[in-house]
Amino acid sequence: MDQRISFVTLAVRDVQASREFYVDGLGWKESLHVPDEVLMIQVGAHVVLSLWDRDQFQVEVGPIMSGEGVAPITLAHNVATPGDVDEVLAQARNIGAHPVVPAQERSWGGYTGYFADPDGYRWEVAWNPGPLGEAVLP
């Protein structure tokens, strides 16, 4: 099994709301949209983000953990400068992302903040001055 992620799938309560956020809001281009089922967006050379209806997700994968709190995962969007971090977070706020956690300097040397998508999934917007930070930039 070679080290590759092909799809990142998030269970969502309302595919249309996801579409309004990612496609209409962020301006991302969809690769596939089946209303009330799934929305797929290419987010890397060989990587697709899939927003999949939560009920259908549970039928195939199993019951989802319940309760208050955030999901145990985050997705990061890295940018080339600290200023870019602030710009992307401002854009997220402008299209209604909530909450938006302003960026701050991190102990490891980076500068990152967070915004939530309509289902509360946290996106970290990050400037990472290390070699891995450079490796993830296009």
Add this chain to the structure above:
Amino acid sequence: MDQRISFVTLAVRDVQASREFYVDGLGWKESLHVPDEVLMIQVGAHVVLSLWDRDQFQVEVGPIMSGEGVAPITLAHNVATPGDVDEVLAQARNIGAHPVVPAQERSWGGYTGYFADPDGYRWEVAWNPGPLGEAVLP
């Protein structure tokens, strides 16, 4: 904000157990390992998988949802043939992945199964004969 995922971060209970699974078990090469903190593995041209200590995750991101059930996300590893799906699932079983859900034909034309990593995160091993399935192959 251009459509890119740079990091996929999973909160894990035991970074060492994650390392035994992904590095020792699957044979993936780590880019960064800080014991008891974080393990990072490159999983795409510009994409890194980060296994981050759950306690440290919660300090920065917030309390994680509790309760029984699976996390509301899956990661997919796509392969070129249905036979490859069975092979990868067998490899996962051999290194102790549990549960392993055997592959089956899906209504949309693909052939996929699942295995869980030490924290229960579901990996879907997939053959997808459609254009998006081809787009995610290296």
